[in-house]
Amino acid sequence: MLRMTNVTKVYRRGLVETHALSGFTLHVARGELLSVMGPSGSGKTTFLNVAGLLDPLDGGEYLLDGEPMQGLSDARASAVRNRKIGFVFQSFQLIADLDVLDNVEVPLRVRGLPARARRERAGARRARERRGARSRRGALKGKAAMISNGCARRRGALRPAGRAARGRA
Ligand SMILES: Nc1ncnc2c1ncn2[C@@H]1O[C@H](COP(=O)(O)OP(=O)(O)OP(=O)(O)O)[C@@H](O)[C@H]1O
Ligand SMILES: [Mg+2]
Structure with missing residues (x-):
C-alpha cells in the first residue's frame, strides 16, 4: 500500500542544509498499523508530512497503492489526499463556526x-x-x-x- 524507497528530504535555510530524511525505506501493507517513534529531530514529522503529501520529497521513490507520488502537482496531491489520506490532529482542527x-x-x-x-x-x-x-x-x-x-x-x-x-x- 505505502512503499517508500530511499527517500530523501532536505530542508534548506540560507546556507544551512538539514537532511531530515536520508535513505529512508519503509513498506507498509494494507491493514498494517504502526507507530513512529524516535528522538526529537529524528524526522518523524518530516516523514508524516511527506507521506501525507503535505511536503514534497527531494529524492527516492514513494508509491501509494502502486502509484508514484513524486512530482505531483498541488491539485493532484490534494485529490489523492482527499481520497486516500486521513489526518487526526491532536488539537482536532475542527472549524469552530461550522456545526x-x-x-x-x-x-x-x-x-x-x-x-x-x-x-x-x-x-x-x-x-x-x-x-x-x-x-x-x-x-x-x-x-x-x-x-x-x-x-x-x-x-x-x-x-x-x-x-x-x-x-x-
Ligand atoms: N521547515 C523546516 N525547515 C528547516 N528545518 C526543518 C524544518 N522542519 C524540520 N526541520 C529539521 O529537520 C529535522 C527533522 O525534524 P522533524 O520535525 O521531522 O523531527 P521530529 O522527529 O518530528 O522531532 P520532534 O519529536 O521534536 O517533533 C530536524 O533537524 C529539524 O530541525
Ligand atoms: Mg515532530
Missing part, C-alpha cells in the same frame, strides 16, 4: 459530492432513523466550538472518512 456534521462533511465537499450525497454519507439520515430525530439532530447541529472535548476528538477522528454517525455526539 458538527458540516465539519465531518468538509472532505466530501472538497471531493465535490452534492449536498444530499454528503449528508447520506456523513450518516445524518441513518442516525435519525436509528435513534430518533430530536436529540440526535440537535447534537449534530451544535457548533463545533460548543461541543465537549471527547466529542470533538471523535468528530476529528471521523472526519477523514467523512462519517459522523458512529459513536455518540
